Amino acid sequence: MSRLPMILATLLLALSACADPGEARPTQTTVQTTPRSTSQPIGQTTPTTQPTRDPHSGLRYIRASDLPREAPAVLRLIAQGGPFRYERDGVTFGNREGMLPRQPRGTYREYTVPTPGSRDRGARRIVCAGATRSTAECYYTADHYASFRRIQP
Structure with missing residues (x-):
């Protein structure tokens, strides 16, 4: 054509x-x-272009380099198994909002991304699926679960 x-x-x-x-x-x-x-048909990616959405969840990707500066350290801690700053880090995330792919209870765990100047845990979280130390499927929310972006693997 x-x-x-x-x-x-x-x-x-x-x-x-x-x-x-x-x-x-x-x-x-x-x-x-x-x-x-x-x-190559239109819409498919080449090795030099990355898709903008995760095909599994439909959520937009975010590169680790585009996360807040505190987030990469949290990802490293997740991969190491801790130690975590907040007592609730690593607890089961229930996905009650239904924004992440539907999985059996216990699949997702949540971790706090510190917010400078906040007196509490703040609204920023990383939620990961799979094994305890896995960062292969993680999501970021800056607004306490109102929206998510898939962290690009």
Whole structure:
């Protein structure tokens, strides 16, 4: 289909050449085309592009480098198994909001991402699924479970 504009331009030029000599003819026809690789369907990613949404949860991805500066340290602690700053870190997250993929109870655990200047745990959390030290499937919320983003693996 990417060759279609080029074919149409060639046909237009051929037809204008066959026109009556007394008729005015365009002196130049310009057709702008944008080359596109036909080796990969639209919507699929290449090794250099990352998808914007997690296909499993439908949530938008967030890169670890785009998380608050306190979050990478929390991810490292999760992978190490602690020690955690807050007593409730590592408790089961019930997913009562239903915003994360539906899983059996006990699949998700929540961890606090400290908020500078906050007197309590604040609203920022990382929620991870799977084994206790796994960070393969983690989600970030900055608004105490009102919204989530999937942390890009």
